[in-house]
Amino acid sequence: MTRPRPQAAPLAERLEALGHKVVLCPVLGIEPLGDEPIDLDGYDWVVVTSANGADELARRRRGPLPRVAAIGPGTAEALAGHGIDADLVPLVSTQEGLAAEMPRPPGRVLVAAAEDARRHLVEALDADFVPLYRTIPIRPERPPDGDLVVLASASAARAFAALDRDLPAVSIGPATTRAAEEAGLTVVREAEQHDLDGLVAAVERAAG
Secondary structure (H helix, E strand, O other): OOOOHHHHHHHHHHHHHOOOOOOOOOOEEEEEOOOOOEEOOOOOEEEEOOHHHHHHHHHHEEOOOOEEEEOOHHHHHHHHOOOOOOOEOOOOOOHHHHHHHOOOOOOOEEEEEEOOOOOHHHHHHOOEEEEEEEEEEOOOOOOOOOOOEEEOOHHHHHHHHOOOOOOOEEEOOHHHHHHHHHOOOOEEEEOOOOOHHHHHHHHHHHHO
């Protein structure tokens, strides 16, 4: 598993309960981008695309909270942990899926995400963008062996590919699959549902 350690536990516990041996190999660190308040006054929507983004937005937000869109159940859960209820969680947990379910016209929208996040939502919604954090590749001294590697983001796919480990990969969704394949990895399963449940199901199918 390649997720940062604070986020690895829920997936690791689910997989271990199904009899899999899970080895944690974080390939990314998270670096917040400053402490300046993020003023939400005047926005109709704020769009959050990750659990890390939810944590940072909750820490730095100021002003009245507009309607909130979360890219998936995991992000919505992270927001709820800060007392923020998501008004919209799309059926398909991708930027394209979220953009398709946003009202038209959406009004004034702020996309709060990682520094290197894709800009599809920004372009589709004519939104403002605020970078909340950046991901930092981590190179472990001894990357562990395994039968599968689980990739939950495009940045994790690129960071794992840099380790030159020839392991079949399970991907959380199309953007991650695309990044993995462009980096030379072989994706054997892509989660049909782009969240924790989907990843668990995809690992089960790949390992079966």
